[in-house]
Amino acid sequence: MADQNHDIALMAHLMRRAGFGAQYAELEERAAKGYDATVEELLNPEVNPHGMDLDVAERCFIEWSHQTRGVPEYFAFRMINSRCQLEEKMVLFWHGILCTADSKTQSYPTSYDEIEMFRELGMGSFRDLLVGISRDPAMIFFLDNCLSHKGAINENYGRELLELFSMGVGMDGEFNYTEDDVKECARAFTGWTIANNVPGQPYGRYHAQFVYNPEDHDEGTKTFLGETGNFNGEDVIDIIAKQPATARFISRHLYSYFISDEAQVPSWMETPPKDPETIKMLEDEYFRSGYNIKAMLRVLFHSDAFKNARFQRVKSPVETVMGTLRLVGDWTEPKPGFEFIFDEMKHMGQELFNPPSVEGWHTGQEWIDGGTLVHRINFTADFVGDVNQPGVREIIDRLADAGPVISPEQMVDTTCLLMGHYELADETRQMMAASLEKGGTIHTDTEEFGTRVSELLQMIVATKEYIYA
């Protein structure tokens, strides 16, 4: 029993991190198959193409290609329902690093293409992904590469490619590249532009396309990170991909997203990694595997650092909202009214397709302020407090299986297990039990029992402990 509980606790942890959480039945099912098998399934999304039947979703989100709401809605629907949880989690990961914002691009069709590109390349070679993002029309417009010309470069993309997408400003107190490298990088990407305007105003919203214009490409010799040649964009990416700084940068991002909140990116040059050993392991795998993200993830999920990192990260708003919907079993089918869900994530501080800057969202403690905390708690409490939600019903029924009467302590403990093996501080646990005690003997076979469970669920999601994943 102890072992089985341990397996399920670990599976709950894996599914919270490698996905958006799971109901208890799914945790049992996956735990029975085993941890390694589940990791492999998550790492190989092609086993379940698209992770779901797309037919219904696409018919219902017919407007996803041209309306403002459809694309985030469709993305969220896949986060909630895809069997390939890690695939979607990685899309969200890259969406927060290789950032474009609809506030500038104003073309959801083009943003959608970017998301599909992350699905396709997000767990493959990082080198290929860098080529993908450099050819991504939303990015080319967002960082003005379409305004960068032979003889008149715009450095915006060249700079962010180095600073925020691959190497970072510096490592171990040293700069990773010079201002000249930025310029040479930008020169190499001249001629990488787009057809079809990106912003919706004034022509309407169309899919923009990548175009390589050789006429506008600077064919001159460039010196980039110490190498000299007539480099084009892909040559520059080849050089970037083999830098130790790139291995470090991606490893820290993976660590922060999957294991434990790191310092914010701008401080990485001066602030060493929290866990240098694990970072080293990931860096080694980056080179060993030929820059393969999937291989790095495999090492990560099998590391002790990962397995021991339960509740060491602050859930992002998207994780909070998607996790809540998966827990209660809502939005398993398309239905109207998604705007509210989208707005709630925004009010909690994470508006999909609109990261606050090209640096992406700041994470960890910075997710929380007075306003976002209240939104987070109230949103989650409203959903788990609804006894008509199938996932809530399931928790009530499973608690009732314990017998006609349940003790307050047992009710608190079992409810925490059923929510995904949450662990409350002793004091918190006792406060909840004492509160239940005041309400008198707990009979599980009454109508009132459901209400008492839903009140307890609301209290649990309001705890500090529940803020973490």
Next chain:
Amino acid sequence: MTATKKDPVLVVLQMSGAFDALNTIIPYSDPLYKDYRPHLKVEPEEVLAIDDKVGFHPAMAPIKDMYDEGKVAVIQGIGYPNPIRSHFRSMDIWHTAEPTKMATEGWLGRAIQDLDPNKENVLTAVNFGRGLPRALAAPGVSVASVGNLETYGVLTGIDGEDQRAEALDIFSRMYSPMVGNGPINDYLSQTGLDALKGADILRTAPEIYSSSIEYGGDMFSQWVKNVAQVHTAGFGTRVLYTGLNPGAFDTHANQPTSFAKLWGEVSRAVNDLYQDLKEHDANQEVVMVLFTEFGRRVQENGSGTDHGSGSVAFVLGDAVKGGLYGEYPSLEPDKLDEGDLKWNNDFRQTYATILDKWLDLDDKAILQGEFEQFDFIKK
């Protein structure tokens, strides 16, 4: 000189969607105006004239009344460098006071840090609306963000007064810094308890408030009423923020109807707020600023107007030296900026004036630069 001078308070009213500056403060005697606006023009006799050149839209009579009392500064030709015609990005620029790069901290967030450096009051700033505007965001700044003042609070979904009281009691105990050991336990405790305390105090505001003013029934007017309730309750709130829902003023089509209706509601709410504060002898310490993210295209599109740049903003209150500030941008075709009114004063000049002359803060530090100030605040 009164014995006790009340701390200056700033009320910010955000007009999302970009109101049409040209039909807000109307250059009614310029013949070009009629040419650009064959369908949308306001006839000269309807304009609430300020002088022989410009005047208010007729729906703005309640603000015009305040103008006539010398309490409204009209900042003509306001804008920012390299205008961007995206609502979101443009609003972001107004929020962060940073037109050239994406920033995350708000100008008021930094002001709040200076107004309450030791975080002594959880209600130094209060926002009414859904979601916290970036203008109010800064590290370590707690801002109460209230969707509905009557029901604001933590765990509002718990039914039954006793159950909710019990839940809040547990909440306050389980958020004690002594409980738990997560990675950011102390910070969560502080934030959670501040939010709870803020909600506790705010909840009393509607109970102690009474007024002869009847605000309009629209959401904005209700939030403006909430501003009055919180200010007159005397919680020491220094910054109160609210606005229209996103896109409200985005009149690409059918402008005449919606534009007049919105300005009617907004102007009435602004005047109601002023009268309400006066009734409570709480008007002298309040300055309001009303802004939008950009102006609209000079040439109408037939039934509405598309996104433009140069705009107009208003600063209102007893401490305001009323009048016209900035210059009205020229309508001459070659003086337009890609068909838009050309801005001639940086919005940060208005911010700097408010920060320095009204809130007595270091405008240069907050705005990270020096901007020439106006003199629309009375000494």
